[in-house]
Amino acid sequence: MRVDIRGFIKPLIESLIAIVIGILLGAIILAFSGYNPIKAYIALFDGALGSKYGWAMTLSATTPMILTALTFGLGARTGLFNIGAEGTVYFGAIAALILTNIWGNILMGLLGGIIAGIAWMGIPAFLKVFRGVNEVVSTIMLNWMAYFLALYIVLQKIPNPDDPNKTIAVPLSARFPIIIRGTELSWAFAISVIAAVLAYYVLWHTTLGYELRVSGYNERAARYAGINPKKAIIWSFLIGGITSGLAGAVEVMGRPPSYAISQGMANIYGYGFDGIGVSLVGRNHPLGIIFSGIFFGMLKAGATAMQIEAGVPLEMVRMVQGIIVVTVAIPGILDLLKRVVRK
């Protein structure tokens, strides 16, 4: 496989600059809010990377985020802003819970996530292709509808009879085996990495991927080349639906201790939004997404340690993520910085 190294270096440096700016601005805000930023960051990085346990927690937090990032990334490569991963995750998790409780094996759970993802993401695909509805508006509306509908199912249809704060759990036979004992890291992580590698293969080594990228790059050129952009859009949504549906499925099948959806859907909420940031920092490239996913996973895993040891609310990392994404949106930040430095 021939890889264009030089093409990778500039975006890599730009993403790293964004990360550094995010961390620095985060430190300034922490200081202004009356916290000790150095203590906070030491707790964060030590919690996430300082031990085998920390690394395992980082990678397990990474698992669903790579999958939701692929949804956004595939969309972006097709010229779409698909924000719909968030809602799709809920239904993926619910479908996996229900199917594993009927058949009790991992494959059926994954299948549930895939089917739910295709079904829910089919809606914005349909609206885009046949009604011309902007996908940003439709997927955001669908996220909110998904939130309330999923909440209804979780509370009314599949509650745990022994513990009203949770749903029924995935049976033992359908849980992903744990890689490192005593941690939350399961083989579900492998599913994410495989999905990212497959997405890379499809995008750059198949005709379908070529069609997706050409439609994303220039719709008119695609039509001249005999490519149907509508077909590309539908595929982009459906594959994206599969990955974020899987994100929900692996979260309930591969995350100890509950293997269920917890109160207020807290353990499956927010992965869709995280995925957008992961994808943008990974430059919407499936392989870049693996690495930026691990970085975001580190923030997430370290946030708990930071809250306990430095008393900083763990939502602080979401703020850093936001700053990073805004910074990534600044075009040519590298050249901009060079100019500033030269002055």
Add this chain to the structure above:
Amino acid sequence: MMDTALSILIGALTAMVPLVLTSVGATVSERAGVVNIGYEGILLMSAFFGAMFAEISGSPWIGLIGGAFIGMLLGMLHGFITVYLKGDHVIPGIGVNLLALGVVAFGIPAYWGTAGQHQVPSNFRIAPIIKTAYGSLSPMVLITIVIVVLTHWVLFRTPLGLRIRSVGENPEAADALGINVERYRFLATVYGATLAGLGGAFMSVDWLGTVTKQLSAGRGFIALANMVFSGWNPLRALLGGFIFGFFDNLSVWVRTNPTVQEIIPWQFVATLPYLVTLIIVAGIIGRVRAPKADGKPYKRE
């Protein structure tokens, strides 16, 4: 029955305020050619800082102005990236939305020390101008209507409005006529974000009287849908805002009404504003036309 209808109608007038302000702001911004999908985040952050300013100063009006100020700063950030640096119009908005989730979720426990939610004390909230048995009307409803009418007049009846529309319709021609495309685009973006900021602060210091990380609840995007629905026309956005506000308020009302909840689960009703938005948007596309250079960075040849 009549009482209920009246109170829902009055509630719709209140719920319409943040939607209409944001829609009209977005209309001006897009008429000048700048797309911004960060209004959701602007509403949320302005609600947070608006409540903070109101409590510090002791005046809800300072809270509203403070919220508008936060909106203005975020608009300047967006304008700087899109207009001057010629960046993508959508990604900074996504960034602002993600940033808002973090700032507010972090800010509530960091500033107020409460988990997840802060109740704004009633003495920091705006006193209604009209009180009826069916609910009260905030002065902000009237202010919103005045802003809409003024904006509409400026946009369609003055040379300034003509210039704003020309840089969004045909920036090359505008440039050839000596109009500073970048300056008009930047100012229109800032104006749009400032109005959204005002609407966001209204949610926390007046209407809902609370700050949560889900406070904006998709309203930034419903407002964009309303902008499309209105055909980028402020007066029609006022009407559309009332319709969207009606469903918004209806779902809030049902959630607090036990008799209705026995018939239909509240979660179903809660999806109504979003479902209605989807249906309306899917129904009207193709019959409205966006400004020609909307969302396209303008680079001089």
